[in-house]
Amino acid sequence: MGKHQRDLDNFVTPLPGGLAHLDLAVEGVRCAGCMAKIEKGLGEVPGIERARLNFSSKRLAVDWRAGEVAPGDILDRLEALGFSAYPFDPGARREAEAEESRRLLKAVAVSGFAAANIMLLSVSVWSGNATDIEPETRDLFHWVSALIAIPTVGYAGQTFFRSAAAALKAGRVNMDVPISIGVILALSLSLFETFTGGRHAYFDAATMLLFFLLIGRWLDVDMRRRTRAQAENLAALKGESALQLLPDGEMRRVPLSALAAGDRVLVAAGDRISVDGTVESGRSEFDRSLVTGETAYEEVAEGGQVHAGTLNIGGALVVRVTAASEGTLLDEVNGLLEKAEAARSSRLALADRAAKLYAPMVHSTAALTFLGWMLAGAGWQEALTTAIAVLIITCPCALALAVPAVQVVASGLMFRAGVLLNDGSAIERLADVTTVVFDKTGTLTLPSPALVEGQDIPGEIIQRAARLARSSRHPLAEALQPLYQGEPFAGAREHRGQGVEATLADVTMRLGSATFCGVPQPEVEHVADGGHSIVWYREGDGPAWPIRIGQTLRPDAVETIEALKDRGLRVVVLSGDRHAAVSAVADELEIDTYFAGLTPTEKVGLLDDMKRSGQHVLMVGDGLNDAPALAAAHVSMSPVSAVHLSQAAADAIFLGDRLVPVLRALRISGIARRAMSQNLAFSALYNVFAIPVAVAGFVTPLLAAVAMSLSSITVTLNALRLRYAARKV
Template sequence: MSPAIDYSALVETRPDGSRRLELAVEGITCAACIGDIERGLATVPGLDRARLNYTNRRLAADWTAPQFDPGAIVARLAELGYKAHPFEASREEARDEAEMRFLLRCLAVSGFAAMNIMLFSVSVWSGNVSDITPETRDLFHWISALIALPAAAYAGQPFFRNALRALRNRSMTMDVPISLGVCLALGMSLYETIHSAEHAYFDSAVMLLFFLLLGRVLDQVMRRKTRAVAGNLLALRGETAVVLGEDGQARETPVKGVRPGDRVLVRPGDRVAVDGEVISGASEVDASLVTGETAREPVGPGSLVYAGTVNVSGALTVRVTAAAEGTLLQEVNRLVETAAGARSRYLRLADRAARIYSPVVHVTALATAIGWLAAGAGLHAAIITAIAVLIITCPCALALAVPATQVVASGGLFRAGVLLQSGEAIERLAACDTVVFDKTGTLTTPDPRIVNRAELDPGLLALAARLALSSRHPLASALAAEARGQRPFEGATETPGQGVSAVVEGEPARLGSAAFCGAEAQAQTVLGASPDATVICFAHGARRAVILMRQVLRPDAVAVVAELKRAGYELAILSGDREEPVARVAAQLGVENWRAGLKPAEKIAALDEFAARGRRVLMVGDGLNDAPALAAAHASISPVTAAHLAQASADALFLGDRLAPVVDAARLSRRAVAIMRQNLWIAVIYNVVAVPLAIAGFVTPLIAAGAMSGSSIIVTLNALRARLGSRPTPSPETAPSAALPPHRPATLAP
């Protein structure tokens, strides 16, 4: 007997004081399992929240009660018929591989059996209208039975197991009517064979399993592809790092053994295994994973590097800030998993519809049998017709309508640089007709840039940037980016509140305030022409330079705003910044509706005004003061560089320095919702047409199996169109006008 697991050792304490336990759950086969598990865990005393990620079968359970026993979660899952164990990525990958291999074996068995049974069935069908003898027909039926019964017993396991578990827990999943239909078709066929009847339906039952397994394999493949994005990201992190000991010796160490504060050597050509700050060396890194830019980024002392980036040229010594846990790469992975498991209102609607649909199917089939008996038909004909109704009304297409699209769209949004983190993000984004931007850090770059570069002496600017490497002031940090991997000056000292000084080329050099550098007159002159900017001064001997710093527009801001206008969105800027810089940005972008100097409560009030006019607002912001507005808006999106509170309040995050992902989010979410709506209509129309035909007796179990499976395949293939709609993020020179059609409010009501 295996030892009991101490689940309390696996509990994670979160920044807000709550506690979380993540478990891998076995036995999940359809979207209906999500509701069963989450509703079942809602009855556990002390558990605040349980969320199941359908994509990776991971359960996240949160609570705040100090005496809560996490083992109660596992016990309740066992009562519901699900097995849980601690989540381990490698173990889950192996389990997924095993599950896929099992599904493929089931698919192969059912396909092989269906083909062979069909050969005998064709012979029987043709012989029934010609000269087949009863003895030959019976032989063919018995051979079909010998093939079908063991094949169905093996290939039907994915459905039978879940159906039995659902019945034991007095719940209803899609697998219940599937299993019932298959078993009834096989049972009736065996009865017909024993009594030497002309027709048997072994082919229908096995073909039904084949097409259902095909749909399940396709669903598994789509989920695995979405997970593969995150898996590939984590694979980009090296498994080992070269740690420099106190004695200067380099030791190859597993990443799990690296601690914050350690010094790591990153050799040319190596992939960076940790997040950290460069303390020595100069190089270029391929940081496209983090920034979205393919251009190589120069780094030097003071520069930040991230796990997954590639060191291109020189050797770097990096002080570790995060290694096995807490890296940017892992944060991106967490967001991708959240996106894959996000369930919109439409998905819950489909779950509820499938849950209601199953008992309706059974009642309809029973009513059909009773009706045929009441009309004078024999028991045989009544049962055959009821089986056809049960098969043709299987809710597979309805259940696939939304989750298949959700999974594909989440992957498409990720490829466009958008990471979903809200359960209703796709629906909310698609429904918005107004876009409200914050200015600082959203329409503009997060860090200030030099705006009077052409007026400066390049030599002085280079010296100032190198001296800025020795300062921690935000403006100096922005200026230090111009140093391009150079080393700080030796002996530099920083005067708090004033600036940094050093002896450079035999003369004193100072970087900081105008008074500290003796450049008050020059600073006043420069600020007179640009009152909304900030200055940082530099003095080297008798020479002076006044460097004008300002946050500049993101590279594609003008193109994105123009595209949103063309698509029919109403635009506005709500900023807490001063009126002058907000007015300048609004004029550059052509946005007429703007407000400046707003406090968080005033931003919410402005959003309420939009809502009062019937507008649905997409809020785009990044600061702490934007967090309440992000939470209050109909939908919200933030840069991945936003403050943590803003990230937590947003429905989605976007990567890189460009705003194009905002357009992509609107375009792809609208497309996804349209496809969800189409899929639901396909499922509804299919049943409206098929059910009356089955009840009237015009549909045999074979035709029913083909029609039902065909509808599921159509829904799945239609969902793949959400992936085809994704495209690379455009350059600032190329407005994405062809990709974003005029806005139309999206709903799913049939």
Template sequence: MSCCAPTEIVSDLERVERAAPSPEEVRLASRALGDGIRQSDLSVPGIHCGACIQKIESALSKLDGVAAARVNLSTRRVSVRWYEEQVPALVETLDRIGYEAHLFDADADKKDETLAELIRALGISGFAAMNIMLLSVSVWSGAEGATRDLFHWISALIAIPALAFAGRIFFRSAWSALRRGRTNMDVPISLGIILAYGMSLYETIHHAEHAYFDASVTLLFFLLIGRTLDHVMRERAREAVKGLARLAARGAMVLRPDGSRDYLPVEEIEPGMRMLLAAGERVPVDAEVETGTSDLDCSLVSGESAPQPVAPGATLRAGTLNLTGPLAIRALAAAKDSFLAEMVRMMEAAEGGRNIYRRIADRAAALYSPVVHLTAFLTCLGWIAMTGDLHRSITVAIAVLIITCPCALALAVPIVQVVAARRLFENGIMVKDGSAMERLAQIDTIVFDKTGTLTVGTPKLVNAGALAPRTLALAAAMAAHSRHPLSKAIALAGASAPHLALADIRELPGYGVEARAGEDLYRLGRADWAVTDGSVDAQAGTVLSRNGELLARFEFEDRLRDGTTEAVRELGRRGLNLEVLSGDRPAAVASLSATVGIDRFRAGVLPGDKAARMADLAAEGRKALMVGDGLNDAPALIAAHVSMAPATAADVGRNAADFVFLRESLSAVPLALRISKDSGRLIRQNLALAVIYNAIAVPIAILGYVTPLVAAIAMSLSSVLVVANALRLRGARRSRAADPRGTAAKTGRIGPMEPAQ
């Protein structure tokens, strides 16, 4: 047992993410303003309104040593000025009032300017398209003469800023390609938009019956939808690396040979340097313990949330969290060669392997653009040769460009992804990467992590009913002063018990908690420490003693996620290969695998081993789904063909995964697979519809039976047809298995947990 705990029950992985920076880290990240004042900038994503500003500024201003605090609502950043004599507890204070915060990192918190530009362009083009379409309806309804010309001129004025601002996204790309002597998908789009507007302006000046401003702006609006979705999906993968980088300590307290202490940035720490690591601090670089004992959150390495005891000689990995006692450690590697840096490199390398999807899209665009241009050009030449009418020939060529616009083709995939994502969300599953649904439908292998994935990952006291009420109340009162998972389980089980007055409460790292009540000394923790009369052996687990005599033993167990056995059975019926990879003990992994019915499993694996297994499966031609939750699973989640994590996973694990399921039931896995297969079928249907549309519409346009306005309508109808087909996915029967109101899946027990000593 170990250390002090808050009353809120949170996972150890989350605690790693939310570990507050030390005063030295805050000082290192601050900047001097002169006159003994320094400034620290904090990123606080939870700021939403004026009430948040008042609450945060008020709480920080009351801290000793704080000169001023200012909140910027637009950037969600807090600037705090403080006197350098005393470093205030900024992050801890914000966490206490309900705002998660971290030291501002300019690179990690940099705004996505491309996404902002796309959203602005999408809004402007959508607004313009709506208004021009309303004016066009009036023209179609029979407006003539001066009234019709007025509507056309108003449409032209509305379209100019919309095309100039929103269209520049395509114009820049097209011009960049043309300057290099090549084409891309944006070239025919830009030509169609510009020529349609130019021809419409010509028709308006000459008082013609038809103009096509609605065609150009509506075309732009639909294409921007697809471009925005594509950008969002591709940028999601970068969040995993940013989240993992935040686990790195900014510096460490170095102990000099002469006994002096100096806080150095982590980049300046060299192998062989001795450092002091306080409780609650992250290990800055790979190191070895020289003196001291403590409990360490090693979930980053092993995936196990139960803290592990460390003593002199133990090896520590960068990024892991020291939970209890202070340690003197010696650096084994520089920051760039540490375990955490290696994980970042593995994730970045795995991300690079996904670029194949982008290369396929680029090759398709390279083939599509020349065909469209050649078709329109030959159409124009053909009509000039046949009729000699340049105006008519250009009009037909523009109609061909518009009718062959890849709007339906561009929407065929993202619109199905959006609808499928909505259906998944309604069933408690979030999609982090749109292409993941296509990849999920292709899998033939599923690899599960154990703790926190197949199981809940939270220990539970199972013999509370067998304990005397006063004994449970006493244990809960002591456990409330510890952050150890087993302590939290005891505190939770005795939460309703009356409060007991205890004195001299203290914890001994690696052993447990002791307290006095009157003349009696109580100990809660390891049996060989708490019980001194020899009545129990050292392997008795967690016990409560009074004056060295045994009072009670505590039994814990983890449990399967709801629906785990049923989900595994359904996946097996689909013919998928199933296996378990875990950093836990072989006996525990074997027991769980037998319980759920998975024959293949490996225990004691490290993050590199999991990522290597994903690479081996890919080399065998297998397409694997990785389901994991731990920080140690992040490289494997990235390297897998597709990945999934529960919402209880660490932030890094959630960001690395393609899917995140919010409910406890593991039935989310087969449900996501079913929806992905359905969406894959609809995507293929949409692509077929786009091809059929072009096969029918293009010849008609070439023959001159289609005006630019009719071409725009046909293009819009093809888009509507694609969208309507995608919406069929919403009409499918909602899965009862993933619905919390449905039949509850049976909960499987996996036996007693071995307490960390």
């Protein structure tokens, strides 16, 4: 595509003061030197006010005086500097998560400041209580603590109060309910003590609790935000945009969010189509492997349906965008996705399950303590104080950190293993897995086709064919290109949708379809085997060589599948491709159970059957047809080459050409799940010791503070231990 067509106006956001702004994902930034090169290189362009590269997220923000620089010039300039840059779709919502992360970090800072300063005052009161503090001085310290604690709880506690209120309104109990009750009661009791000149105030416990819990919460949100940002970069690099044809005949590149049903887009040969629609003009072949798992190409002509994610390998097409209408594949997928999402929201995370057990237990213990002390003849005031002390000491500090601390460490380990998590709770679900279900095309096999091994073709013929292939953009030609590293033939000409030819020493070499190479029909039929695509190569009137090109397995697929089986996991293949193609792959990988020719509904149905028989399924798939299965499975993963919808439905994305990240993710999750259980068990044990002490009325603020920080530190250290445990896997 020519540079003049790169109209980027739809990606640009206007800023006040006559400035324009563009966010770009930059490919090829590896060192800090690149950062200086890009910023300096763009800074020299007159009109550009600011260019700043975020080295952590590999994103570039450029501001310029509107009208003085064309956005395309920025991309050209970056290209000249040696970097490819891709604009972000401004329709994608991503500021909200960054904002939440910043808000939580602010709350962490505020509660940290409050906890430290109140602790300073509290230590004085505790040591004073043990010696000879004057009641007036103690009251002063309590009042100062109250002045710090009230606004802190009001500000930093909002996260928990809101979530608890929402849960109660929906008739559920989550972890935030006992947290909110504990914090509010601790604060109220302390205020009461302060007003009445009492000895014991729990201001430090309330703020410290918030501080520890907010750290866990922030880590969780920040982890998700970073994962999402990675996925967005990948989406931008894939160029999820379309070339729109305007009514006046002009063309412009627009983000997908700017397209509506009825718009017309141009899909060039070799482009991946990004919308669903009907072909208005043109004729071509489509690679639908990302959509249906089918490896054979499909022909489309005027009036035919095309789906987002398919690759146009023939000629240019004009496509009219359609909304998901009834009866189409996308409609079926969307319906199934909705159903799966609804089923998914009823699934309880480990921490929520713990909260469900924990909240009623703690609250009934506190109530019984109150009744018991009343019956024993203590005044209501003393009984209430003791009951609140029970709530404070059992406050789920360790419990609330138990899972997020492990999740953060485990997600860091997963990131290093090439796995990006969409959802932190995927870690604990991965640990339950008993069955691994793979899609075939693009998951067990590489996303792009390659030369099929074991063909009886002389080496120099393949070399020349590969050299000729370097002049073509056809996917089958691209599969041959890596076999020849040098320059392409001079004067090679590509005939779109047919093949490529070049003349050397009066011999014309042709690479392309059978008709393009002049191969007689009987020979074509003789060679066809159904499993592979065939591209023909012929020199002059010499013999025509059929070159088989097909899906090849990921380089480590055999070892990974074997390792999965060694872990005692059942391995199954569910594919939308033909039986012959699926059984060949299953045989090579020694997988006994496989199903071919499945529709998305059948895939989900088989997964449901497995679920009913008590299996926990990890679904690994990449196609549009896998998206509902990915959402319906217990836990799911997608390769980075997957269609957008599938990546969004999967719990995790794995990078690279290898399959081993799937195995590593399972291993890491196993250790992480063990650490979570240890942490939860420790929290339970802690309560076994703490509750009797509290019920008996022996808890002082000092004891509460020591117990709370010790238990929190213990679970955090146990989570960090994971890094060392994971070295051994």
